Amino acid sequence: MAIPFFKEMRIGGYLLKQKMLGRKRYPLVLMLEPLFRCNLACVGCGKIDYPDAILNRRMTAQECWDAADECGAPMVAIPGGEPLIHKEIGEIVRGLVERKKFVSLCTNALLLEKKLDLFTPSPYLFFSVHLDGLKDHHDKAVSQKGVFDRAVSAIKAAKARGFTVNVNATIFDGHPAEEIAKFLDLTVELGVGVSMSPGYAYERAPDQEHFLNRTKTKKLFRDVFAMGKGKKWNFMHSGLFLDFLAGNQEYECTPWGMPARNIFGWQKPCYLLGEGYAKTFKELMDTTDWETYGTGKYEKCADCMAHCGYEPTAATAALNNPLKAMWVSLRGIKTSGPMAPEIDMSKQRPAQYIFSEQVQKKLSEIRKDEAAAAQAKAAQKASTAA
Numbered sequence: 001m002a003i004p005f006f007k008e009m010r011i012g013g014y015l016l017k018q019k020m021l022g023r024k025r026y027p028l029v030l031m032l033e034p035l036f037r038c039n040l041a042c043v044g045c046g047k048i049d050y051p052d053a054i055l056n057r058r059m060t061a062q063e064c065w066d067a068a069d070e071c072g073a074p075m076v077a078i079p080g081g082e083p084l085i086h087k088e089i090g091e092i093v094r095g096l097v098e099r100k101k102f103v104s105l106c107t108n109a110l111l112l113e114k115k116l117d118l119f120t121p122s123p124y125l126f127f128s129v130h131l132d133g134l135k136d137h138h139d140k141a142v143s144q145k146g147v148f149d150r151a152v153s154a155i156k157a158a159k160a161r162g163f164t165v166n167v168n169a170t171i172f173d174g175h176p177a178e179e180i181a182k183f184l185d186l187t188v189e190l191g192v193g194v195s196m197s198p199g200y201a202y203e204r205a206p207d208q209e210h211f212l213n214r215t216k217t218k219k220l221f222r223d224v225f226a227m228g229k230g231k232k233w234n235f236m237h238s239g240l241f242l243d244f245l246a247g248n249q250e251y252e253c254t255p256w257g258m259p260a261r262n263i264f265g266w267q268k269p270c271y272l273l274g275e276g277y278a279k280t281f282k283e284l285m286d287t288t289d290w291e292t293y294g295t296g297k298y299e300k301c302a303d304c305m306a307h308c309g310y311e312p313t314a315a316t317a318a319l320n321n322p323l324k325a326m327w328v329s330l331r332g333i334k335t336s337g338p339m340a341p342e343i344d345m346s347k348q349r350p351a352q353y354i355f356s357e358q359v360q361k362k363l364s365e366i367r368k369d370e371a372a373a374a375q376a377k378a379a380q381k382a383s384t385a386a
């Protein structure tokens, strides 16, 4: 997902307004997941491991717009699942753009060329194409040959039609820095912006071996950034977030900065971690025990350095200390020397595992809904017959 935080004045204005209003917690980007179904099964994915009854569920267009209105974030990222599978996706995006939300539609691009007609180019709409690296690497990450070529072809087609396209890469352990650098060179050739984030260690992802720990993440990003000196890589991140990835800033995450809404409701506490659901955005903000999440506080957060938790922190840091942000952007990312001290992990609470419980709860709701719908249908049939 590409988030052009500082490229859009309206986002800067929104941040400033929140600061002036003295708000402690506010959302920057709504992570809207209108469905979990996908046409790929990537080994590092933690989003698609649900029974069919849940994978077949969709948020309606109205529910998507209501979520955007309720939350009020200036930007909406639409990951999934694969959003282009959703039959109403054109309608959903149109309604969000009408609301003047910046929309980042995240897609693996398999359906993108075919569905371009559903969309109209707009300064508010970005396609964010999932590309985890160069051809062999990407096809391996998504467990299917030919996906890289189709994604690149779709990027070119979308650009030719006047759409803004970015790519988003999730970085896993074992991806050599030299290859990541070559991949970033390719994004320059393609003329697209790029966002990169270390993969979050989803407990349900099929491949549990290749998630990066914090030390490896920082070292890897330092190596990559060192190779980028003088190049024109167009990152869709703030300088301070990149500086954090390179181990030069010690940040705590801001889980409410990118709240997630999906078919279960508002996800507690963040897009990466499903520890319960709230019915409304207000309930999410009021009832989540925010202090119990984050690196050093909760085992499941130990290695997280993902953009959705830390880009909002970097954005707030830049707002509070613009000179520091400016200095980092002038100096570039520091790729040698001592790193910022690591957060103390000795007091983190143990992980709780509630995935199955939530799935069972949702399945019984679905069964109840289906039974009620069948009953209503039967009653209507009976009254028509009478």
Ligand code: SF4
Pocket: 038, 039, 040, 041, 042, 044, 045, 046, 047, 048, 080, 081, 082, 108, 130, 142
């Ligand atoms: S394309 Fe995205 S949602 Fe689909 S399986 Fe891969 S990571 Fe998961």
Ligand code: SF4
Pocket: 253, 254, 255, 269, 270, 271, 272, 273, 293, 294, 295, 300, 301, 302, 304, 305, 306, 308, 309, 310
């Ligand atoms: S560290 Fe923060 S952003 Fe990452 S999983 Fe934990 S709560 Fe979510």
